[in-house]
């Protein structure tokens with residue numbers, strides 16, 4: 059009894075969706091991406107991780123009886139009867155990628171590369187568009203206040219789909235701005251782990267080498283026994299302890 | 302309002318009624334190694350002989366593996382000798398890196414770090430830069446960085462998790478160098494989750510010490526954000542939407558000397574000549590082996606296995622696959638997507654129709670998956686409206702155990718994914734069933750990532766790192782070990798590249814290796830319509846496929 063693959067199950071109900079103006083009958087309960095595939099489309103662009111992590115599949119849609127344009131991810135949004143769909147596989151945002159060593163831990167640096175962020179009018183259209191439920195507006199405001207850490211925290215879950223930028227009246231390029239802020243904060247505002255440093259030093263000094271050599275020449279049955287013992291006592295035998 | 306239909310709402314009542322009791326009771330007992338083995342033998346798909354067969358062609362002829370993989374390897378190439386103009390080389394480079402997940406990008410970064418000229422590198426990747434399994438990873442990366450832990454314990458856990466089927470030499474490299482790559486990534490600004498100033502370390506199935514390093518619920522997203530940025534900043538050329546469809550070989554030595562790429566937008570081919578090629582093409586989930594849904598990204602079609610095998614690579618452990626114990630079983634829209642192991646490591650409980658826990662949730666993955674399959678097969682699972690089966694993963698207990706707000710803080714991606722379908726996992730449990738997750742085995746490599754012939758002799762010109770390779774995880778991988786693998790061995794591939802490019806002359810390119818291979822296919826009577834690599838799965842509905850005319 060296995061869970062079968064996409065679309066292979068008993069279909070109970072169908073509904074109609076409109077893609078680029080054309081009507082298609084598709085099973086109820088699918089995502090926009092799976093529904094379009096069911097209808098006969100094969101994607102090269104506009105599909106990536108298919109799990110809501112990569113931002114490759116922004117979609118613009120409208121529901122019946124409603125004039126509002128809504129946005130989402132094609133791999134995460136379930137189809138609704140009468141839905142009108144258009145895909146946005148690519149948002150052509152100009153990005154500046156600083157060369158190595160060029161990054162500066164300074165809000166002014168972000169502002170210099172992306173001056174348009176100062177034009178933010180706090181309309182919050184970006185937040186309404188965000189399929190992750192983030193608030194890009196608050197992040198932009200944090201940058202303008204000079205609080206890069208806050209901005210990085212608010213946008214940690216950003217998947218760079220670009221929908222916010224499509225909605226922004228100030229033409230802010232949010233995804234590259236947030237990536238830049240994330241890098242700056244990761245490089246300059248994040249503590250380094252002491253225990254990690256210590257472990258790396260041990261490894262580089264060859265501390266574990268002898269024990270590994272010994273283990274590699276021990277028969278599997280014996281290694282297995284050692285491990286069973288270890289699970290019981292929580293301790294390795296003395297012969298395997300490192301100095 | 303609940304996103305569950307009434308029949309599932311009804312079934313949830315048992316979970317709710319038993320919740321308090323389960324909170325008080327001790328967890329199910331951990332199994333002994335013998336017990337682990339017997340449950341796996343009884344229920345795991347890896348032990349179903351009807352899913353396997355012996356491979357009929359090539360250097361590993363006779364090796365038993367999943368039939369779907371054997372079919373893939375016994376496929377006709379997309380190009381034949383003479384069909385492409387090899388006199389015209391489009392990209393003449395030192396290093397070709399195929400794939401831009403964690404392994405590929407680590408290799409690229411380290412090659413430059415070790416002195417390779419970035420403009421002499423070419424990264425060719427199927428979809429966009431970074432579209433991969435790596436971007437999806439959540440639970441974290443294993444590395445023995447804690448004071449109570451040691452690479453030796455990591456080594457032993459890894460061997461035991463795979464029932465001692467791995468190559469111990471590769472495991473040693475994995476365990477000993479995993480802390481180094483955590484440090485490397487920290488140095489690049491990857492924001493590993495922290496407790497105070499120190500790294501946070503989470504428990505994972507089969508690991509006897511907490512050693513999972515994550516970046517909130519978006520670990521892969523954060524690591525790839527940094528690595529993509531680094532690769533661009535270093536000025537390494539990238540070809541997106543270009544898939545490798547065949548490797549090229551030196552007609553005399555048989556060493557790999559480049560690849561034929563296919564531009565997925567225009568359908569044109571491109572010829573790459575390279576001194577060294579690094580295969581970092583990842584896994585195989587989109588083949589939906591044994592009918593399972595998958596957690597994998599859209600391009601995970603096992604291309605690297607096909608490419609490497611045709612030039613003579615050895616293969617290992619392709620008779621096993623990892624079915625992640627907790628895939629989404631409902632709603633249908635997100636069927637097969639991952640419910641990360643963290644959901645269990647922070648307290649989520651697996652519960653059957655009777656409201657009972659039936660396995661210690663942090664056993665190795667094959668054990669937990671087997672237990673879930675057992676519950677469903679023996680009638681203690683929940684049948685969904687589309688006829689599939691699953692068990693409950695009780696998530697509301699997490700907030701009861703760890704304080705309200707824990708789920709939203711620790712599992713924001715999962716919370717969002719279900720909320721989009723009307724299910725609030727802080728209030729209602731999740732329906733789960735195993736999903737095809739990871740290719741345990743793969744291409745045979747040595748400690749410096751040289752691809753080996755079955756004899757153990759290096760092929761020459763070809764390195765491989767990441768999920769495409771085998772040996773490190775034996776017949777079962779532990780959580781967090783794959784990403785330790787891709788960064789450790791990706792790094793080693795990059796370092797090895799820097800040694801090789803200095804030594805190797807410009808090679809000659811040919812498709813000569815296909816001559817004997819296609820001869821074998823003909824002898825075996827493989828239909829010419831079976832071609833590989835597949836590149837992307839075909840999900841068009843049956844009604845459409847019945848009427849499609851292939852141009």
Ligand SMILES: Cc1cc2nc3c(=O)[nH]c(=O)nc-3n(C[C@H](O)[C@H](O)[C@H](O)COP(=O)(O)OP(=O)(O)OC[C@H]3O[C@@H](n4cnc5c(N)ncnc54)[C@H](O)[C@@H]3O)c2cc1C
Nearest residue numbers: 400401402404427433434435440441545583767768781784
């Ligand atoms: C949802 C999910 C969650 C996971 N969670 C964890 C976890 O918490 N911890 C852990 O350790 N592991 C986890 N794993 C496993 C781990 O993420 C992967 O095994 C690992 O990221 C693989 O890295 P890779 O670089 O080898 O392959 P990938 O990251 O998959 O990259 C492969 C690359 O090769 C490209 N490619 C493929 N074929 C071709 C071709 N023919 N030509 C050109 N390019 C090609 C792809 O497009 C892609 O860019 C998870 C996996 C998934 C799917």
